Amino acid sequence: MSFGADCFLDRDREGFKGQIKQTYQDFIVTEIDSQGKLVELIGNKISSENDDKNCQKRKRDKKPKEMIEYERSLELESLEKETPFLTKISESFDNLQECAVSDLEKCLGSEKFTELRDFSLDVEERKENNKRICVSSTMLKEERRALHKNVRLAYPHLQTVTVQSEQEGDPPSIFAVSDKVYWEFFELLNDRHQVNRLLCFAHWEMRTISSTFDLDVSNADKEKRTKIHRLLSKHFGSFLESKTFNDFEKKTSNGVGGGSYIQTESEYTGFVLCKRNMETLEAVHRLSTCLNIQPSAFSYAGIKDKKAVTKQYMVVRGVSPEQICAVQDHSSLEGIQCGSYREGLSRPLRMGALKGNHFQVVIRNIQSDTSNSLVEENVGDLEKVVQDAASSLSLHGFLNYFGPQRFGLDDKEVRAVKLLLTPSENNPDNPVDSAKRYYCETGDVQGTLSKMPSYKVRETLVLKGLHRHGTDVDGCRKALLNIPYSMRLLYVHSYCSLVWNQMATLRIQRYGRTAAVQGDLIAEKFANVDELKNSATADNCESASAGNSCEDDTSGVRRDCVRCVSDQDEGKHGLKDVVLPLPGYNIQYPTNDVGNEYKKRLETDGLTAKSFRLRSLGMNLPGTYRKLVVFPWDLSYRYVGEERTRTEDSYSARSDHCTATEDSSCVDSDSDAKRPRLASSSNCYDDRTKDFRPTELSEVCRRSEGCCSSLEISFSLEPSCYATSCLRELMKN
Numbered sequence: 001m002s003f004g005a006d007c008f009l010d011r012d013r014e015g016f017k018g019q020i021k022q023t024y025q026d027f028i029v030t031e032i033d034s035q036g037k038l039v040e041l042i043g044n045k046i047s048s049e050n051d052d053k054n055c056q057k058r059k060r061d062k063k064p065k066e067m068i069e070y071e072r073s074l075e076l077e078s079l080e081k082e083t084p085f086l087t088k089i090s091e092s093f094d095n096l097q098e099c100a101v102s103d104l105e106k107c108l109g110s111e112k113f114t115e116l117r118d119f120s121l122d123v124e125e126r127k128e129n130n131k132r133i134c135v136s137s138t139m140l141k142e143e144r145r146a147l148h149k150n151v152r153l154a155y156p157h158l159q160t161v162t163v164q165s166e167q168e169g170d171p172p173s174i175f176a177v178s179d180k181v182y183w184e185f186f187e188l189l190n191d192r193h194q195v196n197r198l199l200c201f202a203h204w205e206m207r208t209i210s211s212t213f214d215l216d217v218s219n220a221d222k223e224k225r226t227k228i229h230r231l232l233s234k235h236f237g238s239f240l241e242s243k244t245f246n247d248f249e250k251k252t253s254n255g256v257g258g259g260s261y262i263q264t265e266s267e268y269t270g271f272v273l274c275k276r277n278m279e280t281l282e283a284v285h286r287l288s289t290c291l292n293i294q295p296s297a298f299s300y301a302g303i304k305d306k307k308a309v310t311k312q313y314m315v316v317r318g319v320s321p322e323q324i325c326a327v328q329d330h331s332s333l334e335g336i337q338c339g340s341y342r343e344g345l346s347r348p349l350r351m352g353a354l355k356g357n358h359f360q361v362v363i364r365n366i367q368s369d370t371s372n373s374l375v376e377e378n379v380g381d382l383e384k385v386v387q388d389a390a391s392s393l394s395l396h397g398f399l400n401y402f403g404p405q406r407f408g409l410d411d412k413e414v415r416a417v418k419l420l421l422t423p424s425e426n427n428p429d430n431p432v433d434s435a436k437r438y439y440c441e442t443g444d445v446q447g448t449l450s451k452m453p454s455y456k457v458r459e460t461l462v463l464k465g466l467h468r469h470g471t472d473v474d475g476c477r478k479a480l481l482n483i484p485y486s487m488r489l490l491y492v493h494s495y496c497s498l499v500w501n502q503m504a505t506l507r508i509q510r511y512g513r514t515a516a517v518q519g520d521l522i523a524e525k526f527a528n529v530d531e532l533k534n535s536a537t538a539d540n541c542e543s544a545s546a547g548n549s550c551e552d553d554t555s556g557v558r559r560d561c562v563r564c565v566s567d568q569d570e571g572k573h574g575l576k577d578v579v580l581p582l583p584g585y586n587i588q589y590p591t592n593d594v595g596n597e598y599k600k601r602l603e604t605d606g607l608t609a610k611s612f613r614l615r616s617l618g619m620n621l622p623g624t625y626r627k628l629v630v631f632p633w634d635l636s637y638r639y640v641g642e643e644r645t646r647t648e649d650s651y652s653a654r655s656d657h658c659t660a661t662e663d664s665s666c667v668d669s670d671s672d673a674k675r676p677r678l679a680s681s682s683n684c685y686d687d688r689t690k691d692f693r694p695t696e697l698s699e700v701c702r703r704s705e706g707c708c709s710s711l712e713i714s715f716s717l718e719p720s721c722y723a724t725s726c727l728r729e730l731m732k733n
Contacts, residue, residue: 003401003402003403003497003498003501004401004498004499004500004501004502004504004505005399005401005402005501005504005505005725005728006505007399007504007505007508007509008399008728008729008732009396009397009398009399009508009513009629009729010392010396010729010732011513013388013389013392013732014368014369014385014388014732015369015385015389015731015732015733016366016367016368016369016382016385016386016389016731016732016733017365017366017367017368017369017731017733018363018364018365018366018367018710018711018731018733019363019364019365020361020362020363020364020724020727021307021308022362022364024276024277024307024308024309025309025362026361026362026364027305027307027308027309027359027360027361027362027723028308028309028310028359028360028361029304029305029308029309029310029311029312029357029358029359029723030310030311030357030358030359030360031301031302031304031310031311031312031313031354031357031358032354032355032356032357032358032716033313033354033355034353034354034355035355036355038358039272039311039312039313039340040272040340041272041274041311041337041339041340042272042339042340043339043340044321044325044339044341045339045340045341046321046341046342046343047340047341047342047343096153096200097153097154097196099153100149100150100151100153100154101150101154103146103150104116104147104150104151104154107143107146107147107150108135108136112135112136115133116133116135116151116155116176119131119133119158119176120155120157120158120176123157123158123178124157127183127186130178131177131178132175132176132177133175133176134173134174134175135147135151135160135174135175135176136173136174137165137170137171137172137173137174138171139171139174140171144162144172144174147160147174148160148174151176152199152200152203153200155176156179156182156195156196156199156200157178157179157182157183157186157195157196158176158177158178158179159176159177159178159179159181159182160174160175160176160177161174161175161177162174163175179199181199181235182195182199184231185198185199185228185231188220188224188227188228188231189215189217189220189228191216194215194216197213198213198215201213202235202236202240215228215242217244225244226468228242229242229244229468230468230469230470230474230475230478233469233478234474234478237478237481241294267317267318267343267344267345267346268315268316268317268318268344268345268346268347268348269315269316269319269320269321269324269341269342269343269344269345270313270314270315270341270342270343270345270349271313271314271315271316271321271324271338271339271340271341271342272311272312272313272314272338272339272340273300273311273312273313273314273336273337273338274309274310274311274336274337274338274339275304275309275310275335275336275337276309276335276336277306277307277308277309277335278306278335278336278455279303279306279457280300280303280304280310280312281295281303281457281458281484282455282457283336284298284300284314284484285457285461286332286333286336287316287324287327287333287336287338289332290327290330290332290333291316291319291323291324291327293316293317293318293319295484296484297316297317297318297319298314298315298316298317299314299315299316299317299348299349299350299351300312300313300314300315300349300351301313301349301350301351301352301353301354301719302351302352302354302357302719302720304357305723313349313354314349315345315347315348315349317348320343321341321343324338324341325338352719352720354719355718355719356716356717356718356719356721357716357717357719357723358634358714358715358716359713359714359715359716359717359723359726360712360713360714361712361713361714361723361727362640362710362711362712363710363711363712363713363727363731364709364710365709365710366382366386366709366710366711367382368381368382368385369732369733386637386711389730389731389732390635390637390713390730393632393635393726393729393730394631394632394635396629397576397629397630397631397632398629398630398631398632398725398726398728398729398730399504399508399628399629399725399729400504400626400627400628400629400630400721400725401501401504401722401725401728402497402498402500402501402722402725403722403724403725413473413476413477413480414472414473414476416476416480417462417466417471417476417479417480420458420459420462421436421439421440421448421459421462421463422436422440423436423437423440431451431453432452432453432456432459434451435448435451435452435453435459436448436452436459438451439463443471445463445466445467445471446467448463449463449464449467458483461479461482461483462479462480462482462483463479464479464482465478465479465480465481465482466479493582493621495605496582496583496584496621497582499582499583499598499601499602500580500581500582500626502601503580503594503597503598503601504580504628506593506594506597507520507578507580507594507628510593510594511592511594513575514574514575515570515571515573515574515575516565516569516570516572516573516574516575516577516578517565517570517592518565518566518567518569518570518592519564519565519590519591519592519593519594519595520564520565520573520578520590520592520594521562521563521564521565521578521579521580521581521588521589521590521625522562522563522564522565522573522577522578522579523557523558523561523562523577523579523625523627524561524562524563524577557579557624557625557626557627559587559588559624559625562579562588562625564588564590564591575628575629576627576629576631578627578628578629579625579626579627579628580594580625580626580628581598581623581624581625581626582621582623582624582625582626583598583602583607583612583621583623584609584612584621584622584623584624585609585610585611585612585613585620585621585622585623586609586622586623587622587623587624587625626720630717630718630721632715632716632717632726633715633716634714634715634716635713635714635715635716636713636714636715637711637712637713637714638711638712639710639711639712640710640711640712641710713727713730
C-alpha cells in the first residue's frame with residue numbers, strides 16, 4: 001500500500017532494486033541533539049547540571065539580544081500571575097477558606113454577599129439546586145479571576161460560570177450554580193470536609209509543579225474505591241492521577257527502585273538510551289518496571305524505529321544515575337543500554353527538541369531495474385545508476401512523504417480499542433493473536449491480560465485501562481489515555497498524515513516539480529526582531545489555549561512564516577519553499593485547486609475544523625505546516641561485501657556511532673572490529689562543491705561475482721522526516 005505516496009521528484013532517472021531492514025542491524029539511527037551533535041553513549045559517565053546550563057546558555061546566545069530579553073519578560077510576567085497560596089490548599093484549607101469569605105464580603109458588598117451565602121445554604125440543604133444567581137456583572141478580568149477563586153474556596157459546592165453579555169462592549173456576568181461534580185463525590189465519600197479540600201485542590205492547585213493530596217478511603221470497600229478512581233479520572237484525568245496505598249506503602253513509597261538515593265520529584269536525570277529491535281515505548285516500559293516508576297516519568301524528543309539499532313537522549317524524573325546503573329544488568333533489559341548520564345536537570349525533554357537523525361542503512365542484493373543479478377557485465381552500469389541516484393537526491397531532495405501509519409481514531413474510542421485488540425487472521429498460533437482472539441470471544445479483560453505477552457506494551461496498557469475504567473465509551477477513552485501521549489499522537493495524527501500524502505501527490509501531478517505557483521503556501525524567514533516578538537507572543541497564546549496541543553514543533557515551519565503566493569510572486573520561489581498543511585482547527589489552506597481538494601476530502605469524511613479538538617483524548621490539533629521537499633545532508637555511500645555485512649553476532653549495541661565520511665573510523669576502537677568491513681571505495685557528497693566525488697568499485701569486487709552486492713548509505717534528515725521516503729526516492733522502488 002502506498003499510503004498516498006505515488007510520485008517521485010526525479011521521474012526520469014532510472015532506479016535500482018534492493019532490500020532494506022533484512023535484519024535490525026541493517027538500520028542504525030542516531031539522534032542529532034539540539035546543538036547539532038550526534039548523541040554518544042559513553043558508559044557510566046556522569047556530568048553535572050552546570051554542563052547542561054552551559055549548553056542552554058550557548059543555545060540562547062545564538063538568539064538576538066532583543067529576543068532573549070523579550071522572552072525573559074514573558075517568563076517573569078507569567079510567574080507574577082501565580083499566587084503563592086495555591087500550594088497550601090492541602091495543608092491549611094480552613095485558613096484559606098476564612099480568607100476567601102472575607103475577600104468575598106469586601107469585593108461583593110454586604111447585600112450581594114448575603115445573597116450568595118443564603119444561596120449556598122439553600123444548595124447545601126437540598127444537595128442539588130437547578131437555580132442560579134448573578135454574583136457580578138461589572139468586574140474586570142482580573143477581578144473576575146479572583147472572584148472565581150474565592151467562591152470555589154469559600155463554597156466548594158458552588159460553581160461559578162461566566163456568561164457573555166448580549167450587549168456588545170458590556171462586561172460579562174458571573175453566575176453561581178450548584179456544582180454537580182461536588183455531589184457525585186459526596187455520595188461516595190460522605191465527608192464534606194474531604195470533598196471540600198479535594199475539589200479545591202483539583203481546581204486551584206498549581207499544575208506547573210508536581211503535588212499530592214491524601215484522600216482517606218479507609219472505610220471504603222474495593223467497589224467504592226474503584227468508583228472513586230473512575231470519577232476522578234472522568235472529571236480530572238487530564239492532569240490528575242489517583243492511586244490507592246495502604247498505610248505501610250505510604251510510609252515506604254518515597255524510595256524509587258529500591259535504591260538508597262532519594263531525589264525530589266523536581267530533579268531530572270538525562271541519559272542516552274541505545275535499544276535494539278524494540279519500540280521506544282517498550283524500552284521505556286521495561287525501564288520503568290525495573291525502576292518501579294511510571295512510564296510517564298520519561299520524556300524524549302522523538303520515537304525511533306523498532307527494527308533498528310537506535311540511540312537517543314532521554315530524561316527521567318526522580319531517578320538518579322546510580323539507580324539506572326543498578327538495574328542495567330536486569331534480564332528484562334536485554335537489548336537496552338544506558339549511559340552518558342547528566343544529573344540534576346531542572347526540566348523534562350520536550351517532544352521535537354532535536355536537530356534531526358542520522359541514518360546508516362544497508363541495502364542488500366542491489367540490482368538495476370533492468371537486470372536480474374549483479375554480474376561482472378553490469379557492475380559498471382549499476383555503479384552509474386547508484387551514482388546518479390545519490391547525486392539527484394542531494395541536488396533535488398525528495399518528497400517529504402509520511403511513512404506508513406496504523407489507524408486514526410475517528411472520534412470512535414470503542415472502535416479504536418476493538419481494532420487494537422483484533423487478532424490477525426494469518427497467524428493463529430501466535431500468543432498475541434491468541435490473547436486477542438480470547439478477548440473478542442469472551443470480553444474477559446483480566447483473563448486477556450494474563451494471556452497477553454508483556455512485551456506488547458500498547459495492548460497491555462489499554463487492557464489495564466479497561467480493567468480499571470470499564471469497557472463503555474468513557475472506559476475505552478480512559479484506556480486509550482493510558483497509552484503515553486506521544487503514542488496517542490501517532491494514532492490520531494495518522495489520518496492527517498494520509499491526507500497530507502494524498503495532497504502532496506496531487507500538488508505534484510497538477511502543478512509540476514519546478515517552482516511554486518499562484519495559490520501555493522510558502523514558508524519565509526523572519527525579517528526582523530519585531531516579527532520574532534510577535535511570533536513569541538502568538539506562540540504563548542496558542543500554547544495557553546490549546547492545552548495538550550499536537551502542534552508539530554519538529555516540522556521546522558512556524559505558522560507566522562507561512563503566506564500564500566500571489567500572481568506577482570509566481571516563479572520567484574522554488575519547490576523547496578512550498579509547504580502543505582496538516583489539517584487542524586486553526587490552519588491556512590492553499591488558495592488554488594489543492595486547497596479545494598483539501599476541503600472536499602475533509603467534507604467527504606464528515607470533518608470540520610471543530611473535529612480536530614479531541615478533548616476526550618486530551619489533545620487538540622491546531623494544524624501545522626510541512627515542507628513539500630526536504631534535503632538530506634552528510635550523504636555518503638559505500639559498497640559492502642555481502643559476506644561481511646552485519647550479522648546477529650557481529651554487532652554490538654554498545655558501539656558508538658561511526659561517521660560515514662572518507663577514511664572514517666569508529667569512535668570506539670573495540671567496536672571497530674565488530675563492524676562490517678567496507679570496500680575501499682566510497683562516494684561522499686561534498687556540501688561545498690554541491691557534487692559527488694565518484695570512485696570506481698574496486699578491482700577485487702569486479703573479479704568476484706556478487707562480493708559487493710550490498711550498499712551502505714549514510715545521511716542525516718530533519719526531525720519528522722522519514723528515512724524510508726528518502727530511500728524510496730533514491731531507489732525509485
